[in-house]
Amino acid sequence: xxxxxxxxxxxxxxxxxxxxxxxAQPGRVTGFLGPNGAGKSTTMRIMVGLTPATTGEATIxxxxxxxxxxPGREVGVLLDASAQHAGRTGREILTLAQRTMRMPKSRVAExxxxxxxxxxxxxxxxxxxxxxxxxxxxxxxxxxGDPEVLILDEPxxxxxxxxxxxxxxxxxxxxxxxxxxLLSSHLLHEIEVIADDIxxxxxxxxxxxxxxHELLEAAGTYVRATDPARLAAALxxxxxxxxQITGLGQQGLRxxxxxxxxxxxxxxxxxxxxxxxxxxxxxxxxMFLALTADTQRDDTQGEAA
Amino acid sequence: MSTATxxxxxxxxxxxxxxxxxxxxxIPMRTVMGVELRKMFDTRSGFWLMASVVILxxxxxxxxxxxxxxxxxxxxxxxxxxxxxxxxxxxxxxxxSITSEWSQRTGLTTFTMVPxxxxxxxxxxxDTVLVGIASILVALAVGALGNVVGSQLAGxxxxxxxxxxxxxxxLAGNGLGLLMGFTLGVLFRNSAAAIVGYFVYxxxxxxxxxxxxxxxxxxxxxxxxxxxxxxxTGLFDxxxxxxxxxxxxVTGTIWLLxxxxxxxxxxxxxxxx
Numbered sequence: 412x413x414x415x416x417x418x419x420x421x422x423x424x425x426x427x428x429x430x431x432x433x434x435a436q437p438g439r440v441t442g443f444l445g446p447n448g449a450g451k452s453t454t455m456r457i458m459v460g461l462t463p464a465t466t467g468e469a470t471i472x473x474x475x476x477x478x479x480x481x482p483g484r485e486v487g488v489l490l491d492a493s494a495q496h497a498g499r500t501g502r503e504i505l506t507l508a509q510r511t512m513r514m515p516k517s518r519v520a521e522x523x524x525x526x527x528x529x530x531x532x533x534x535x536x537x538x539x540x541x542x543x544x545x546x547x548x549x550x551x552x553x554x555x556g557d558p559e560v561l562i563l564d565e566p567x568x569x570x571x572x573x574x575x576x577x578x579x580x581x582x583x584x585x586x587x588x589x590x591x592x593l594l595s596s597h598l599l600h601e602i603e604v605i606a607d608d609i610x611x612x613x614x615x616x617x618x619x620x621x622x623x624h625e626l627l628e629a630a631g632t633y634v635r636a637t638d639p640a641r642l643a644a645a646l647x648x649x650x651x652x653x654x655q656i657t658g659l660g661q662q663g664l665r666x667x668x669x670x671x672x673x674x675x676x677x678x679x680x681x682x683x684x685x686x687x688x689x690x691x692x693x694x695x696x697x698m699f700l701a702l703t704a705d706t707q708r709d710d711t712q713g714e715a716a
Numbered sequence: 717m718s719t720a721t722x723x724x725x726x727x728x729x730x731x732x733x734x735x736x737x738x739x740x741x742x743i744p745m746r747t748v749m750g751v752e753l754r755k756m757f758d759t760r761s762g763f764w765l766m767a768s769v770v771i772l773x774x775x776x777x778x779x780x781x782x783x784x785x786x787x788x789x790x791x792x793x794x795x796x797x798x799x800x801x802x803x804x805x806x807x808x809x810x811x812x813s814i815t816s817e818w819s820q821r822t823g824l825t826t827f828t829m830v831p832x833x834x835x836x837x838x839x840x841x842x843d844t845v846l847v848g849i850a851s852i853l854v855a856l857a858v859g860a861l862g863n864v865v866g867s868q869l870a871g872x873x874x875x876x877x878x879x880x881x882x883x884x885x886x887l888a889g890n891g892l893g894l895l896m897g898f899t900l901g902v903l904f905r906n907s908a909a910a911i912v913g914y915f916v917y918x919x920x921x922x923x924x925x926x927x928x929x930x931x932x933x934x935x936x937x938x939x940x941x942x943x944x945x946x947x948x949t950g951l952f953d954x955x956x957x958x959x960x961x962x963x964x965x966v967t968g969t970i971w972l973l974x975x976x977x978x979x980x981x982x983x984x985x986x987x988x989x
Contacts, residue, residue: 482828483829507758
């Protein structure tokens with residue numbers, strides 16, 4: 412279990428992490444979602460004591476990271492798969508971790524197998540690894556101490572679709588055994604695929620958190636019509652505020668009304684629909700897009716509502 | 717009597733959910749030292765840096781046999797020739813042991829496995845001192861071999877003109893050079909900056925200091941009290957009295973201990989990215 416309470420980190424006047432509070436529960440995979448520069452990595456570095464917090468506290472299994480006697484046995488950490496000496500072999504990097512944590516020697520070969528790195532690949536120097544191989548090696552190093560908690564920063568970066576599926580299964584199995592997993596990503600899709608709980612962070616602040624189910628449920632209905640402006644007006648007139656959504660190059664509307672209600676409104680107004688379905692994260696996606704946008708996108712809100 | 721058995725959902729919770737996880741013993745210092753020592757040898761660059769100690773000792777020994785006049789085929793000549801490459805290689809080894817954690821960003825892993833940075837730095841310091849002592853002893857042994865072979869080849873009697881105290885002076889001189897490299901590593905946390913810094917300390921400052929001393933009488937008097945490099949390299953000639961030791965202590969505090977303390981203070985507080 413990871414508990415983050417009122418964590419703040421400032422650099423001069425800039426608040427990189429702003430009053431962040433959340434917990435990652437055992438038995439669940441918690442996704443830490445946010446655009447680049449939102450404060451995910453800084454928050455994770457604070458958790459493991461690499462960056463001092465300005466205020467607030469992060470505890471793992473009830474203790475601060477620096478108080479853990481042999482941290483690798485309790486928390487597996489992967490912050491940056493490329494932060495390794497390029498001249499070391501993969502096997503050597505795992506051996507250093509195995510020795511530091513005082514694990515049996517056999518753990519190295521076991522972990523190589525878990526992450527599907529061959530003997531030949533393990534003997535190669537890390538400079539000759541692809542990013543995907545580095546991620547696998549990093550995950551092996553995080554797992555080597557048989558920890559109870561995993562903290563992984565962008566672990567799916569550089570993995571191909573098969574690799575992402577492999578990691579999802581690995582983390583799922585790990586959480587099902589009672590482990591706590593916190594992983595970050597700047598891609599909503601990755602988080603949707605892997606996580607049970609989602610914490611969304613933007614500009615250092617938590618903007619949404621809950622189970623994946625809750626966050627997707629709250630999304631309402633997604634509808635596309637030949638004349639979206641008229642449909643929006645009709646929905647508003649029927650008491651269902653609608654917002655315009657631009658996704659995959661298509662203009663659609665999202666509303667809290669049910670699909671049935673939207674269909675009736677459209678029929679009554681004589682508007683032909685092109686698509687009508689539950690929004691399935693469209694709201695989450697919209698929020699996420701708004702976070703990634705450099706400027707406030709008040710214009711879309713204004714014309715649709 | 718009901719025969720219906722309620723299906724017991726036995727989800728395999730596995731190891732993680734065991735009620736009580738064992739309390740782990742703290743990582744002992746010898747483990748940290750062992751791992752840090754291994755890290756000094758387990759890359760090609762690290763390995764050859766260490767190998768260069770032996771290689772340079774052999775080259776220096778060979779050079780004495782080839783080029784020194786027969787009268788100079790004594791152990792003192794061999795030890796002197798071997799000592800020169802040592803004063804450069806050992807400080808670089810010491811500096812790199814620290815800076816690679818930042819330059820190669822391995823610190824991200826090192827300091828999450830051992831959060832106490834002071835323990836990691838202390839382990840590295842002890843390791844470099846051990847490596848330094850071992851290097852000098854190996855070099856002296858190579859020199860001894862050269863002395864035996866060289867005197868045979870030249871047909872002169874084998875001369876062992878070095879005392880234990882002279883050996884200790886050499887160890888002290890090299891040890892302080894190594895600490896200087898370590899200090900620069902801790903201070904700069906960047907390989908290039910630390911190495912350049914050491915060459916400035918070892919090559920540029922002495923020249924400037926000598927120039928100033930020859931031009932300004934007041935500096936010539938003050939030099940032993942401000943020039944640490946002068947005091948450190950003076951150890952290789954030996955024969956220190958109370959005044960020299962005091963001067964070494966004073967300059968060592970200013971040039972070595974204070975920067976090291978400042979560097980450590982920053983290492984303990986800095987962000988590892």
